[in-house]
Structure formats: C-alpha cells, structure tokens
Amino acid sequence: MSERVADYLAGQKGAILERLLALIRFPSVSTDPAFAEGMRGARDLLLDRLRGMGLTEVRLLEPPAGIPGGQPAIFGAWSGAGPEKPTIMIYGHYDVQPADPLELWHSPPFEPAIREGRIHARGASDVKGSTTIAFETVAGFLAVEGGCPVNVKLFLEGEEEIGSPSLPALIEAHRDLLAADAMLSADGGGAAGPQPALNIGCRGICALQFSLRTAAKDAHSGKVGGAMRNALHEMARLIASLHDDEGRVLVEGFEDGVPPLSNAQRAEAASLPLDETAWYAEFGASPFGDPAYTVRERTTLRPTVEVNGMWGGYTGEGGKTVTPAEAHAKLTMRLVPGQDPAAAQAAVRAHLERHAPKGVTLAFSYRPGGTRAFTLAADHPLRAAAAAVLRREKGGEPAVTRLGGTVPITTLFQEKLGIDSLMFGLASPDEDAHAPNEFFRLSSLEEGLRLWPMILTELGKLRAADFRRS
Amino acid sequence: MSERVADYLAGQKGAILERLLALIRFPSVSTDPAFAEGMRGARDLLLDRLRGMGLTEVRLLEPPAGIPGGQPAIFGAWSGAGPEKPTIMIYGHYDVQPADPLELWHSPPFEPAIREGRIHARGASDVKGSTTIAFETVAGFLAVEGGCPVNVKLFLEGEEEIGSPSLPALIEAHRDLLAADAMLSADGGGAAGPQPALNIGCRGICALQFSLRTAAKDAHSGKVGGAMRNALHEMARLIASLHDDEGRVLVEGFEDGVPPLSNAQRAEAASLPLDETAWYAEFGASPFGDPAYTVRERTTLRPTVEVNGMWGGYTGEGGKTVTPAEAHAKLTMRLVPGQDPAAAQAAVRAHLERHAPKGVTLAFSYRPGGTRAFTLAADHPLRAAAAAVLRREKGGEPAVTRLGGTVPITTLFQEKLGIDSLMFGLASPDEDAHAPNEFFRLSSLEEGLRLWPMILTELGKLRAADFRRS
Incomplete structure (x- = not known):
C-alpha cells in the first residue's frame, strides 16, 4: 500500500x-x-x-x-x-x-x-x-x-x-x-x-534571571574601594559557586529525582558515534565537562546550569572608576528525565540565596515554570x-x-x-x-x-x- | 603682611x-x-x-x-x-x-x-x-x-x-x-x-581590561551545554579568585613593597573621625572589608583590585539560550605608597593568566602604566x-x-x-x-x-x- x-x-x-x-x-x-x-x-x-x-x-x-x-x-x-x-x-x-x-x-x-x-x-x-x-x-x-x-x-x-x-x-x-x-x-x-x-x-528547560545589589547606588571607587562590596565581585563569587573545576553542577537538590544513567541509556547514547575531537574543533573549543560521561551523554543526558548573559558596571569605551552597586545574570537550566522544572529552578534560586553573603540582596525575575525533559x-x-x-x-x-x-x-x-x-x-x-x-x-x-x-x-x-x- | x-x-x-x-x-x-x-x-x-x-x-x-x-x-x-x-x-x-x-x-x-x-x-x-x-x-x-x-x-x-x-x-x-x-x-x-x-x-591607580575566550564562536546551549566551557562561568571563576570572603586581595606579588601600616599612619588616619555607621548608611551598604583596618584605613591606606565593569553573552530583553564564547572585564587597582603601578598591573595580569585553565585564552588591553600613590x-x-x-x-x-x-x-x-x-x-x-x-x-x-x-x-x-x- x-x-x-x-x-x-x-x-x-x-x-x-x-x-x-x-x-x-x-x-x-x-x-x-x-x-x-x-x-x-x-x-x-x-x-x-x-x-x-x-x-x-x-x-x-x-x-x-x-x-x-x-x-x-x-x-x-x-x-x-x-x-x-x-x-x-x-x-x-x-x-x-x-x-x-x-x-x-x-x-x-x-x-x-x-x-x-x-x-x-x-x-x-x-x-x-x-x-x-x-x-x-x-x-x-x-x-x-x-x-x-x-x-x-x-x-x-x-x-x-x-x-x-x-x-x-x-x-x-x-x-x-x-x-x-x-x-x-x-x-x-x-x-x-x-x-x-x-x-x-x-532535554527540558527552565530559566532564571536575577539582579544582585550591594548598595543603594554606585560609588566612586577611589572613595569607597576597599570598604564597600562590589556587585561584580559578588556576582562572580555567586556564579563561580555553581560549578566545580570540571563543570559539574554544585547546586544542592538540583538533581533530585534523576536516576544514574542506565546501561540502556549509555548504549543508546553510543549508538550514534560522535568524533569528539572533530566536535570540539568545529567550535574552536577545548575538551571540557564531567569526565565520567561522553560528550554525547554530557549534552543530552546530563543537566546543566548555564549563564547566558551577565553584566554590570561600566561597559563602554575607556574606563570609569566606579564601584558598581548592581549586577545582573540570565540563567537557563537544561533538564533531564526525572527533573521537575519548578523544583530545579527553586534549587538554583535557593543555592544563590544561600551563597549570597549578608549585605547582598538578590531580586529574581523571568519565566516561572519551564518544560520537562x-x-x-x-x-x-x-x-x-x-x-x-x-x-x-x-x-x-x-x-x-x-x-x-x-x-x-x-x-x-x-x-x-x-x-x-x-x-x-x-x-x-x-x-x-x-x-x-x-x-x-x-x-x-x-x-x-x-x-x-x-x-x-x-x-x-x-x-x-x-x-x-x- | x-x-x-x-x-x-x-x-x-x-x-x-x-x-x-x-x-x-x-x-x-x-x-x-x-x-x-x-x-x-x-x-x-x-x-x-x-x-x-x-x-x-x-x-x-x-x-x-x-x-x-x-x-x-x-x-x-x-x-x-x-x-x-x-x-x-x-x-x-x-x-x-x-x-x-x-x-x-x-x-x-x-x-x-x-x-x-x-x-x-x-x-x-x-x-x-x-x-x-x-x-x-x-x-x-x-x-x-x-x-x-x-x-x-x-x-x-x-x-x-x-x-x-x-x-x-x-x-x-x-x-x-x-x-x-x-x-x-x-x-x-x-x-x-x-x-x-x-x-x-x-592613592595611585593602574588599570587593566581583558577579554576571555573559550571557543571560536557562541554556541546553542542546548547543543553544547555540559560539554563546552562557558565564558561567563570562566570569567566568574577568575574574578572570584581575586579576593577572599572579606575582600582581601589574593593576588600574589600585588603588595610587594608595601610596608605594614606604621603607628604614625594609623594615628593620622584616626585624626579625622569617621562615623562608620553613617558612612555605610549614606551608600545604603553593609559594613565590608578587611576587619584588621578601619574604614578610613581601608579606603586610603590599603590597595584594591576593583572590577568596574564586566559583561558577556545576551544582555537584552527576555532570554537567549546561548553558551557565550567571550566575556569582558575592566579593572582598576588603587595603589598605596610602596607599590609600582606597572608591577601591580603585571601582578594582577599574571594572577589572571595563572588561574585561567587550559582552553581559556585571555587578551589584555587598556592603559599601560598608571600613577603612583x-x-x-x-x-x-x-x-x-x-x-x-x-x-x-x-x-x-x-x-x-x-x-x-x-x-x-x-x-x-x-x-x-x-x-x-x-x-x-x-x-x-x-x-x-x-x-x-x-x-x-x-x-x-x-x-x-x-x-x-x-x-x-x-x-x-x-x-x-x-x-x-x-
């Protein structure tokens, strides 16, 4: 027929x-x-x-x-x-x-x-x-x-x-x-x-955007430098706390509900061969990521926390001696089977709040919910x-x-x-x-x-x- | 007269x-x-x-x-x-x-x-x-x-x-x-x-601007997330490495030539009283900085490494699922007596280069030299x-x-x-x-x-x- x-x-x-x-x-x-x-x-x-x-x-x-x-x-x-x-x-x-x-x-x-x-x-x-x-x-x-x-x-x-x-x-x-x-x-x-x-x-996805504030207003770095929190330093410390040296996500509770990869999953991931050297070369990048997984597994069967944008302070030509009071970041999380988007989003938010020291306030925005894997x-x-x-x-x-x-x-x-x-x-x-x-x-x-x-x-x-x- | x-x-x-x-x-x-x-x-x-x-x-x-x-x-x-x-x-x-x-x-x-x-x-x-x-x-x-x-x-x-x-x-x-x-x-x-x-x-000053690169081009975070270095994560880790929790500069060699504060310096710093509570309140900020020094000392007799601007990835409205390949930062260093601007700048640059992992390249620019205290x-x-x-x-x-x-x-x-x-x-x-x-x-x-x-x-x-x- x-x-x-x-x-x-x-x-x-x-x-x-x-x-x-x-x-x-x-x-x-x-x-x-x-x-x-x-x-x-x-x-x-x-x-x-x-x-x-x-x-x-x-x-x-x-x-x-x-x-x-x-x-x-x-x-x-x-x-x-x-x-x-x-x-x-x-x-x-x-x-x-x-x-x-x-x-x-x-x-x-x-x-x-x-x-x-x-x-x-x-x-x-x-x-x-x-x-x-x-x-x-x-x-x-x-x-x-x-x-x-x-x-x-x-x-x-x-x-x-x-x-x-x-x-x-x-x-x-x-x-x-x-x-x-x-x-x-x-x-x-x-x-x-x-x-x-x-x-x-x-993979599924959820998103989070937040602003970080260390003071009511920007200040002159000569006047306050050394005695005032710099929003960009604090943002850097927070973002750096999300991963270890090899890119593993360090957010407590983020992988709740995710079972270890099964042999069947790993076999399926291997069924479409990937030339990892050529793959990195295509992007002009060096090998990276959790060595416990292949590149195919890292990019399809493992969840991520990814900063898509980050900014604050003076970003124009030349310089400006400012101690910024505000910084911003946009994050998306790629989710794997077993993760609930709202729970994953909440885990990242809780991690950021837990790691923000006294004197640093966070304001979250952008897209509740998300999509499951x-x-x-x-x-x-x-x-x-x-x-x-x-x-x-x-x-x-x-x-x-x-x-x-x-x-x-x-x-x-x-x-x-x-x-x-x-x-x-x-x-x-x-x-x-x-x-x-x-x-x-x-x-x-x-x-x-x-x-x-x-x-x-x-x-x-x-x-x-x-x-x-x- | x-x-x-x-x-x-x-x-x-x-x-x-x-x-x-x-x-x-x-x-x-x-x-x-x-x-x-x-x-x-x-x-x-x-x-x-x-x-x-x-x-x-x-x-x-x-x-x-x-x-x-x-x-x-x-x-x-x-x-x-x-x-x-x-x-x-x-x-x-x-x-x-x-x-x-x-x-x-x-x-x-x-x-x-x-x-x-x-x-x-x-x-x-x-x-x-x-x-x-x-x-x-x-x-x-x-x-x-x-x-x-x-x-x-x-x-x-x-x-x-x-x-x-x-x-x-x-x-x-x-x-x-x-x-x-x-x-x-x-x-x-x-x-x-x-x-x-x-x-x-x-205080004196010197400046440094650098760009950080992790790949030849930005990539789709769904396609590469988990297996590709993200320039914003790397920038955050580098900037976070510059200070400890209390804001002390961790750059090796940065304070070479700076003697400990003398009693005379500390007495002078105390001669113009500063209401520290009111000072922080003026900026809407919380107390911060090396507790071994007063606010007056931190802001006039101690050197700083300050990020004045930091940016990368997508910073517009809404979201974009990008794994950024590039990030940027502008830094200024406030210098105290004993520091050479070129040496301080070189120390910060060397620190950044030493802390950048394989697969991360740094390009420095902006204002050689500087001004001594x-x-x-x-x-x-x-x-x-x-x-x-x-x-x-x-x-x-x-x-x-x-x-x-x-x-x-x-x-x-x-x-x-x-x-x-x-x-x-x-x-x-x-x-x-x-x-x-x-x-x-x-x-x-x-x-x-x-x-x-x-x-x-x-x-x-x-x-x-x-x-x-x-």
Missing part, C-alpha cells in the same frame, strides 16, 4: 514542488505584525489544500484573545480508518523566522531559488519542506487508496518561531478536537541522510514503527539519539493531551535554519515522500488499543 | 566676585570641540587678568601637536622675592565638566545664579572658585605690598577634566620654565569648613605651613588625611619636576562637582581670601634651601 502511494507521490513530484514553492513565497513571519498579510496568505493556501485533498473539519483554531503574538493554527481531520485504528496527530508549523540580515542572502529569501539540488529560501528547511511532505503524504493516500492507514489529525501551528505563546491555552480549549493516540512531528528529527537517527527525547518510551509503538521504516529504507539499525535542546511541544502534548511524539522531519542540521541562505534538499523532499507513506502504513498495522497502555 | 592683604581682598570682594562670575560665564568644556570658543574666552580673560596684576612671562603653553584633546595651559610668573626665597608653583585649571543633563539644572549652568549664599554654575566649585582665590591673592600682594612673600609660578591647566592627555609632555617641554620648590594646588584639599583637614596624600612627607615645609595657617584661622590641630582617589598631578609634578604638592582648595565635597546644580559657597570665597594670604606669608618665612633636602 505504501509503495503505490510512494510511486504516486514520486509521479506528482513536480506539482508538489510547485505547491511547496507557492507556500514558501508567502513571507509568514510570525514575530512581526508587518507580515500579517504573509501569514494570512500561507493560511489560505493551506486551508485550500487541506480541503482540496478531502480532509474534514478544516478550519482555523483561533488563539485565545489577549495573548500577544497569538496566531491561529490550522486544523484538518480524516477519520475514515475507523475507531479501531489509531488516530495520529501530525504536527507542523507554517510560520518562519525573520529573514534578516537581508544583505547576506544570495537570492531574495521569499523568492525560492533552486540551485544545485537545493531550494534556497526562508522556511524551506524550517519547516515548510517537511510539513509539505507530511500533508502531501496524506493527500497521496486519499487520492490513490481512497483512505489513510490511520485516522489523521493535522495540526499546523503559526507561533512556533515565537515560542508558542498561546499554544497551551489553545490546546486546552480544543482538547476533544485534538484527542489522538500519538503525534508525528514534521519538525525536528533526523530521518534524512545516510546515517538516520531516531530522536527519542530531548521528554522521552519516548523504549516500547512505544511510534518508536518501533519509525525504526522499522528506517531499517527498511536505509538498511541497518537506525541510531537512537536525544536532542540536547528542548522541543516544548513534545512535553506540552504529553502533559495536555497525554500523547507521545516522534520527530520525523526531513530537515538536516546543515541547512542554515534561522540563518541567511536557508535551504532544503530536493533529495530530502523525495526521501520524505517515500518515508512518510511507509510510517503511516506501519502505524496502520496497529490498533488504537496498542497506544493505550497503563 | 597677610592681614593687610586679606583686608584689601575683603574690600575688593565685590570686584573679585564679578571677575569670578565673568570667568564662569565662559563655557570652557574641554572634552567637546563645540566649546572651543568658551575655552578661548576663558583663556583670554585669564591672560588679561594675569598681565593686569603684574605677572611676567604671561603666555600660553601650547600642548605638543598630535595629542587628541590637547589644550594650552596658562602660565604667569613673579620672581621679585629673590633667589633666596622659595618659588611656589600655584596650580589650578580653567576647564570644566560638561553640564549635561541640562534639564536637571534649576538655572542655566553658564549663567551663574547666586541663591542663599551660593554661586550656582558649572565650574563654580570645580575649580574656578578656588583658582580665582589663588590668583587674586597674588594680585592682592602685588597691589598692596608691591610684591609677594615668595616667588610665584602660576600654572592653569586646560585639560584636567579630560585626564590631562598632554600634560606630561607639556611639562617635559617646559621643565626649566616650570622649575619650582613646591606646588600649592587650588584643586583638591579640604581647607574650607569648621573641621578642616590637610590632605597629605592620595603620593605622600607629602611628615616634615615637608608645605605641611607645617598649611597646618600653622589652619591652626591660626580655625583653632585646634587640623586633621591629617589622605584621599582614597587619585590626583595624577601630584605624582606627575613629583616625578617630572621633583616637587611636592599640597592641595589647598576651598571646595567642599557636598558642592555637586560634575553634577547638575554645582555650586560654590560665597563663605568659602571669603575664607579662601583670608587663608591664601596667610599660607603665602607662611611659606615666605622659609628659604628656598629649606625645600632642597636630600
């Missing part, structure tokens, strides 16, 4: 590419109200396409009023597989990053140019290419077979590039409409290329299905890996809708997403139009009940 | 005030080329006055070509006291700070307004008021007595507010013209008020003369104190011309120098016109040879 659909899609390649290019031509930049017309154009095109391919309930899901930056999501369903079959939510997003700096583009960002087998345009890789693969696969099934192997709910977000401000409320408001057994994401993942990897998890269980049907597809298409066992970064939708869908996600996108990490001259490979488009029919077919071999485990 | 001159100056008070106000009306802002006309106007007025009072060799000393910001100094001499009498350099400056922010002034900064016994104007306190007292005193002696008790060399700088960029070269170029036995400065000092203090020294020796004739004057005018022994800040001219005149300085200005610390609504007290003008005739008379009791000690 999937071969017929794949053959059909291969035959439609030209038409699918034309539709993808049409979608890319709409400058759907979600962060900037000046691009409202581009957002609207992309939505209209997608609504038309979803209706045209035979989905039902095609509509916009409007964001709740009053959330700045809120953008409607696009919904469409097909439920002809029947209640015994699983319902798969397919996730993608139609918004893109801004194209600045424009002067670095070799061709205009919203006029897709095909050069050397690559579509150069903003949004080609992130993520209109993979999103198109996903819904054109559904269209292929409906056209060739008159139906899909699974029930489908297509959900295309319009706020991914601005941090999904209204997504949690939007999901809450449409819990019944969005009910599904599992989620397949066109965003993220590493299905493309000769060494495919199953991304089966990602996500893991797709080893025995989850999504995982077996994707592994089977990759094994068949590529030969050999696919590597299993985790992202060091955070994909909030995975946790959000799990927490709000109780469904697990697999990232099965076709973008490759070298395609300059978020940067000038972003591109998407035509070979990835072709590969995706083979892989997606296979995975929907694979999932269609299962029953809905297979996803409903205790 | 000084009484007759003081009486004369008291009678001339109205005319002297008018001349001071005329000088203040010239906006002689040295840092901004837009005020060149104001600088020229102030110079012309002063040249006229010095010639009019009977000084010889009245002229501009032009700054060496090619030094940005260079401004001519004004020179005038009177040598009628004869070679047996000491030659006293009188120092002042005719340039002023910018008046910004203009909107905070209650009356225009260059239209002096007298309210409640205070002249409100930019430059009134710093330092046209005290400078006028100094040269009008010389004028008084010439008018009443036909001569001064000492030979006089008046030197009025035009670059004090911009850090005297060409002063060292200008002094070098005019060593013979500027030869003198001692220097009396109208800038600095605390002769005014009910509790006068002899400022007999100041200055001390007027206990048996220096300037000190005895000033003490005698204050004793007579105020009753009781004047306090002896040191500035925690740095007055580079004291060291410069000592190093280049071999002469020691006493700061004998009439400005008070509450007069908002460098700030909006700067003012100078009319009572300080009157007091200065009594004290300066007395100190020149006192110095006139000495022979030039008294200043030429081994």
